[in-house]
Amino acid sequence: MAEKKATTKKATETKATAAKKETVKKTATKAAKATLAVNAENAGFKAGDVYQALAAAEKALTVKEIAKAANISEEETLLGLGWLFKEGKLANADEKVTLA
Numbered sequence: 001m002a003e004k005k006a007t008t009k010k011a012t013e014t015k016a017t018a019a020k021k022e023t024v025k026k027t028a029t030k031a032a033k034a035t036l037a038v039n040a041e042n043a044g045f046k047a048g049d050v051y052q053a054l055a056a057a058e059k060a061l062t063v064k065e066i067a068k069a070a071n072i073s074e075e076e077t078l079l080g081l082g083w084l085f086k087e088g089k090l091a092n093a094d095e096k097v098t099l100a
Contacts (some may be wrong), residue, residue, distance in 0.1 A: 036075050046072060046080035051089065051099070060096035 036042075053069035054061060061069065067077040081097060084090045091100045 036073070036079065038079065043079050043083045046076045047083035047087075048080070050077055050080035050084060054090075054097065054099050060098040062096055066097065 049070040049072055050066055053066050057065075057069060063074055063077050063081070066081075067074045070077065070080075072080075081090065089100055091098050
């Protein structure tokens with residue numbers, strides 16, 4: 001009987017440890033994704049990703065839709081959009097973005 005309790009307690013502790021490790025891993029992944037290098041080269045590449053996503057869609061998209069289509073984060077999408085707006089490549093229509 002004592003062996004069964006010890007095994008159950010160990011299994012519970014193992015599950016709790018695994019859950020804590022998973023939480024730490026998710027937090028670390030979010031932190032890594034949150035870091036965005038802002039430089040001219042990176043902004044230019046993100047602008048290209050955004051431009052290609054909009055060109056492929058052939059319609060106005062929200063920031064979230066662009067990020068999903070380009071497979072980049074929303075922050076990276078905003079960086080690319082800023083570049084393209086500065087270049088006069090985009091038009092804004094009712095909270096959606098389209099190529100000019």
